[in-house]
Amino acid sequence: MRNIKLTLTYDGTDFHGWQNQPGLRTVQGVLEEAIEGLTQARPSTTASGRTDAGVHALGQVVHFYTASRHPREVFIKALNAMLPKDVRVLDAEEMPQAFHATLDARSKRYRYVIDNAAIASPFQLRTSWHVSRPLDVAAMERAGRALLGRHDFRSFETEWPNRTSSVRTILDLTVQRSESQVMIEVEADGFLYNMVRTIAGTLVLVGSGRRPEGWVGDVLRAESRVEAGPTAPPQGLFLLKVRYGPHPR
Incomplete structure (x- = not known):
């Protein structure tokens, strides 16, 4: 075989x-x-x-x-x-x-796409979350730095506990804008249920000015899902790539 x-x-x-x-x-x-x-x-x-x-x-x-x-x-x-x-x-x-x-997967990288135009593009309805309020991507990226490293991410997991442990390591987190599109990318050694979508919903609250940048760290330390932002809708989420150790990618 x-x-x-x-x-x-x-x-x-x-x-x-x-x-x-x-x-x-x-x-x-x-x-x-x-x-x-x-x-x-x-x-x-x-x-x-x-x-x-x-x-x-x-x-x-x-x-x-x-x-x-x-x-x-x-x-x-x-x-x-x-x-x-x-x-x-x-x-x-x-x-x-x-x-x-x-x-054998060493890490996975996800991308979450937000349509940040004032009027939703009909061509992005299937592949993004429309957020009309202008987003400060620099503030979102600074806030997201609190999530880098190894932590208990139960605040960002729907219906905790879904796994034996909610401890994961985020290796990279970026927030970038391309015209009206805002893209959040997260790479980690593993993910909890709805973890990326909850991170996206949380960072949008910061980017829209409804929460301060330091609040994301507070949410992480609280270890309670009710403290985080909303779960962003599924259509904006993409599994970008999977990395493997000694195997060819």
């Missing part, structure tokens, strides 16, 4: 998230159906992480085992011919048997 690693991009708008759910359209479901059509065997795919309904990916990583001997070029071309247009395979690679898309 070969261990095949796929890198995917998808528009999550019309999916009920990554994970298979009976009777619902999911990214995992359409991918496994396409792989079965190519290899004549239904695989069990494993992703680097489960994206929620409405959340997108620019660099989701998946692995599966197959007896198929197709070269990587055939996996890319054939799967893209079979998949719906809102999912694309960007790369395929044969990996060592021990490679695991979830367990």
